Amino acid sequence: MEAHVVRRGPVRRPSGLDELDGRIIAALQENGRASFRAIAVEVGVSEATIRNRYGRLVSTGVMQVTAVTNPLGMGFESMAMLGVSVEGAPEKVADVLAEMNEAIYVVVCAGRYDVLVELVCTDRHELLQLISRVRAVPGVVSTETFVYLDLAKQLFDWGARV
Numbered sequence: 001m002e003a004h005v006v007r008r009g010p011v012r013r014p015s016g017l018d019e020l021d022g023r024i025i026a027a028l029q030e031n032g033r034a035s036f037r038a039i040a041v042e043v044g045v046s047e048a049t050i051r052n053r054y055g056r057l058v059s060t061g062v063m064q065v066t067a068v069t070n071p072l073g074m075g076f077e078s079m080a081m082l083g084v085s086v087e088g089a090p091e092k093v094a095d096v097l098a099e100m101n102e103a104i105y106v107v108v109c110a111g112r113y114d115v116l117v118e119l120v121c122t123d124r125h126e127l128l129q130l131i132s133r134v135r136a137v138p139g140v141v142s143t144e145t146f147v148y149l150d151l152a153k154q155l156f157d158w159g160a161r162v
Helices: 019-030 036-043 047-059 090-098 124-135
Strands: 078-086 103-108 115-121 140-147
Touching: 019 036, 019 047, 036 047, 078 090, 078 124, 090 103, 090 115, 115 124, 124 140
Parallel strands: none
Antiparallel strands: 078 115, 078 140, 103 115
């Protein structure tokens, strides 16, 4: 039986995020394999407090602990950012795009495009097929594709603002 994997979606800041949460997040960004005991010593609280705070941060979607990879190094040879202009509510289109496995980043934004979606594909043929699928989504008026030539920087350790 395949385990159900919860994909990270929209995140809302919980009302109780505080300085201790920020210090726990910072410690895990420094070393994602650090033990609860080591983090507890570093921030000066009990191991149980770290375990409880960690559980809350993960269950509320504020934090996700995972291996970060370079998609180009994992055999995904075609990556692109797609600017999408829509007719009507952009959230509806964003919700459909967010369901696509190849879409790793979807945002509703202001400016030239209503939605930005980052796509990761095995090759350019798959990317072309995916762009056609995006263009067929109800409400999509036009798209502009920005094909990645190289991935120069990818960071996820900006810390916690509390």
